Amino acid sequence: MLKFYSGAGSPYAWPVHLALLHKGIPFELTVLSFGNKDHLKPEFVALNPRHRVPAIVDDDFVLWESNAILEYLDERFPEGPALFPMEMQSRARVRRLMHEITCYVSPIARAIGSEIFRKPAAEWNREEIATQRALLAHELAHFEAAMHGDFFEGELSAADFRLYPNLATLKRYDLREPSLGFAAMPGPKLQAAMRRIEALPYFEQTYPPHWR
Ligand SMILES: N[C@@H](CCC(=O)N[C@@H](CS)C(=O)NCC(=O)O)C(=O)O
Numbered sequence: 034m035l036k037f038y039s040g041a042g043s044p045y046a047w048p049v050h051l052a053l054l055h056k057g058i059p060f061e062l063t064v065l066s067f068g069n070k071d072h073l074k075p076e077f078v079a080l081n082p083r084h085r086v087p088a089i090v091d092d093d094f095v096l097w098e099s100n101a102i103l104e105y106l107d108e109r110f111p112e113g114p115a116l117f118p119m120e121m122q123s124r125a126r127v128r129r130l131m132h133e134i135t136c137y138v139s140p141i142a143r144a145i146g147s148e149i150f151r152k153p154a155a156e157w158n159r160e161e162i163a164t165q166r167a168l169l170a171h172e173l174a175h176f177e178a179a180m181h182g183d184f185f186e187g188e189l190s191a192a193d194f195r196l197y198p199n200l201a202t203l204k205r206y207d208l209r210e211p212s213l214g215f216a217a218m219p220g221p222k223l224q225a226a227m228r229r230i231e232a233l234p235y236f237e238q239t240y241p242p243h244w245r
Pocket of ligand 1: 042046072083086087097098
């Protein structure tokens with residue numbers, strides 16, 4: 034059975050978890066604890082020398098990098114619902130969106146998270162948070178404009194799963210200080226797509242337990 038190595042709340046592993054359930058692929062889940070440094074243990078580093086989640090093992094084939102995993106799963110298990118549209122240009126847009134999330138959204142999320150989640154509020158670099166918030170607003174406007182119907186490409190795709198955890202994390206920032214106002218930043222189309230993902234029958238299984 035396919036093995037899936039995840040980490041609770043990882044914005045990279047969460048899309049893979051959603052994709053596996055969406056496609057109905059049987060898998061064995063291992064949730065690594067970053068607190069225990071499971072990702073640095075020799076047995077995991079032997080699988081993924083970058084010691085990051087997500088990683089999958091399919092028979093003796095090991096793969097890491099969330100975007101590559103999402104593409105692999107769709108090709109390896111064509112029988113389940115598709116994660117990438119059939120139409121070539123639509124499929125290219127899904128790939129483009131995934132790269133844009135990796136290149137532009139993830140660094141912003143990392144920068145904000147390293148202030149808000151890693152330090153007490155008294156030590157936050159407020160100027161850095163404001164700078165990153167402005168960059169995020171720009172990105173969210175771009176992604177809002179890329180919505181076509183219920184999801185980016187009408188039908189649910191890997192790009193929707195890939196962005197979802199970054200959007201869900203905005204509420205977590207506000208929990209640290211409600212006046213930050215991150216959760217209200219995504220536009221109405223992105224908010225509606227989030228609600229659609231949250232209504233999926235398997236969504237609850239993927240929700241990070243420590244977020245409850
Ligand atoms: N580009 C990678 C990023 C994966 C990543 O950074 N995962 C984090 C968890 S959110 C991790 O495992 N960090 C552990 C480490 O850096 O040692 C992907 O898309 O899969």
